[in-house]
Amino acid sequence: MKFSINHPILFVLVGLLVALVLGQSVWFLVKALRRAKAIGMDPKKLRKTMKTAAVFTIAPAVAIVISVIALAKSLGLPLPWLRLSVVGSLSYETIAAENAVSAMGLSLGKIAELNASQYVTVTLVMTISIMMGIWLVPVIGKRLLGGMSSLKNRDEKWADTLQNAMFIGMISAFLGYVFCDFSRLWSPGDYSPTSGLIPVCVLVVAALVMVLCGLLMKKFKWLGDYALPISLVAGMASAIPITAWLS
Amino acid sequence: MKRPATYIDSVHRDGRIWNIGVMMALLLFPIVVALIFGASPDWKALALGLVATAPMYWAVGAIEAITFTPMLGAGGSYLSFVTGNISNLKLPCAINALEQNDASVNTEEGEIISTIAIATSSIVTTIIIIIGVICIVPLTPILEAPVLAPAFEQMLPALFGGLGVAFVSKNWKIAVAPVLLMLVLFIFVPALNAGTVGIMVPVSVVFTIVVSRILYTKGAL
Structure with missing residues (x-):
C-alpha cells in the first residue's frame, strides 16, 4: 500500500x-x-x-x-x-x-x-x-496520595497549608516566567526594548479583570463561577492592542 | 483482616488499568503503521532521536508525576498524565474548581471535584480538537490570522494573571517569598524562559513548602 x-x-x-x-x-x-x-x-x-x-x-x-x-x-x-x-x-x-x-x-x-x-x-x-508520566502515576500514585491523606489525619492544618504551598509554588514559577523578557528594557538586542513588557501588561489586565469579577459577583452571582475564563479571555484579547503598542 | 476497598482504592485500580492500557495502545500505533505499510523504522535514527529526546523528558516526566499528583488527586492524575497539557490547562482547572467549592483534594469530596473538573476539561478539549481536525480547511485561515496571533501567544500570562490574583491574595503570607524569588530569577537569569519554566515549577514548589513549614512552625500562619 x-x-x-x-x-x-x-x-x-x-x-x-x-x-x-x-x-x-x-x-x-x-x-x-x-x-x-x-x-x-x-x-x-x-x-x-x-x-x-x-x-x-x-x-x-x-x-x-x-x-x-x-x-x-x-x-x-x-x-x-x-x-x-x-x-x-x-x-x-x-x-x-x-x-x-x-x-x-x-x-x-x-x-x-x-x-x-x-x-x-x-x-x-x-x-x-x-511515556514517563503515564506509567509512573500507576506505580507511585497510590503511595504518594496515601501519604498525603495520612498526613491530613495527623495534622489537618499543615496538610491544607502544604496543599496551598504547592499551588502557590507552581503559580509563582509561572508568574516569574511572565517576566522572563523584562530585562529587554535595559539589554539592547534585535527587539523593541518594551516588547518584554507585553506579557506583564497582559498579566495585569487579566488580574484586574479577575478583581473586578470578584467585586461585581456580590451583585451578579454567576460572575463568580466564570471569573477565571472571563479574565483569561479578556487578558488574551488585550494582548492584541498591547502587542501592537509595545513591539 | 483485609479492610474493604474504598472509593479511592477503586480509582487507583481503574486508573492503573486505563493508563497501562492506553500506554500499550499508543505504542501499538507505530507498530501497526509499520506492519500495514510494510516499513521498518530507521533504527539508527530511532536510537539517535531517543538519546537526544528521552532522557530529558523522562526526567521532567518523573518530576512532574511527583509534583503534580498530590495537587491533582487520584482520578485527576490518572487522567491528566494521559491527556497532557497539565500546567497550562488541567491543573489550573482543578485548582479553580477546588477553590470555588472550598474543598481540599485530600478529602473524598475534593477528590471527586478535581476528577469531575479534569474529566470535563479533557472531554471538551478532545471534542474541540476533533472539530478542529474536521473543519481544518475553513478554520486554518481564521486561527492563523496574524491579528489573532498575539492573543494565543499571551495565553499563559492571561491565565496566570487571573489565577495568580485569586490565589496569591488568599495566601499572601506564604506567597511573598516564592513570588519574589521567581521574579528575580526570571528577570536576571537569561537561561530562564518558556523552555525552562517547567524545570522551575518543582524548584518553586519545594521552596514554597520550606517557607510555609518555617512560617507554620513559628505559628505565623
Whole structure:
C-alpha cells in the first residue's frame, strides 16, 4: 500500500486511539458523579463545576488546535491530532519530531513528505520519549496520595497549608516566567526594548479583570463561577492592542 | 483482616488499568503503521532521536508525576498524565474548581471535584480538537490570522494573571517569598524562559513548602 502522511488508514487508527482516551475521561467522570451522588454531594455544585471547567477549557483548547495546524504542515494531520490529544504540547512534540527528523539528516519544515519508515521512526521517538508520566502515576500514585491523606489525619492544618504551598509554588514559577523578557528594557538586542513588557501588561489586565469579577459577583452571582475564563479571555484579547503598542 | 476497598482504592485500580492500557495502545500505533505499510523504522535514527529526546523528558516526566499528583488527586492524575497539557490547562482547572467549592483534594469530596473538573476539561478539549481536525480547511485561515496571533501567544500570562490574583491574595503570607524569588530569577537569569519554566515549577514548589513549614512552625500562619 502506498504511504502518505494523510492516509485514510492513519485517520482511522488515530480516531480509535482518541476514542479510547475519550472513553477514559467519560469513565472517570461517570465514576466520580456516581460516588458524589452516593455520598450526598449537592448536584447543583457538581453541575456548576462541570460548566465552569468546560467554559474555561475553550480558549486553551483552541490554542491546542492551532498547534495541530502548525505541526500538520510537516507531519500530516493524523499524527499531531493524536499527539496533542494525549500527553504532550506543541513545544515538546516539535522538539521530539525535530530530534528524530534531524537524526535522519532531514529538517522539519523543509521536508516535502515523510516516507513510511521515517514516519514510523518519528512516531516512535515522540511516543516513547513522553511515556514517563503515564506509567509512573500507576506505580507511585497510590503511595504518594496515601501519604498525603495520612498526613491530613495527623495534622489537618499543615496538610491544607502544604496543599496551598504547592499551588502557590507552581503559580509563582509561572508568574516569574511572565517576566522572563523584562530585562529587554535595559539589554539592547534585535527587539523593541518594551516588547518584554507585553506579557506583564497582559498579566495585569487579566488580574484586574479577575478583581473586578470578584467585586461585581456580590451583585451578579454567576460572575463568580466564570471569573477565571472571563479574565483569561479578556487578558488574551488585550494582548492584541498591547502587542501592537509595545513591539 | 483485609479492610474493604474504598472509593479511592477503586480509582487507583481503574486508573492503573486505563493508563497501562492506553500506554500499550499508543505504542501499538507505530507498530501497526509499520506492519500495514510494510516499513521498518530507521533504527539508527530511532536510537539517535531517543538519546537526544528521552532522557530529558523522562526526567521532567518523573518530576512532574511527583509534583503534580498530590495537587491533582487520584482520578485527576490518572487522567491528566494521559491527556497532557497539565500546567497550562488541567491543573489550573482543578485548582479553580477546588477553590470555588472550598474543598481540599485530600478529602473524598475534593477528590471527586478535581476528577469531575479534569474529566470535563479533557472531554471538551478532545471534542474541540476533533472539530478542529474536521473543519481544518475553513478554520486554518481564521486561527492563523496574524491579528489573532498575539492573543494565543499571551495565553499563559492571561491565565496566570487571573489565577495568580485569586490565589496569591488568599495566601499572601506564604506567597511573598516564592513570588519574589521567581521574579528575580526570571528577570536576571537569561537561561530562564518558556523552555525552562517547567524545570522551575518543582524548584518553586519545594521552596514554597520550606517557607510555609518555617512560617507554620513559628505559628505565623
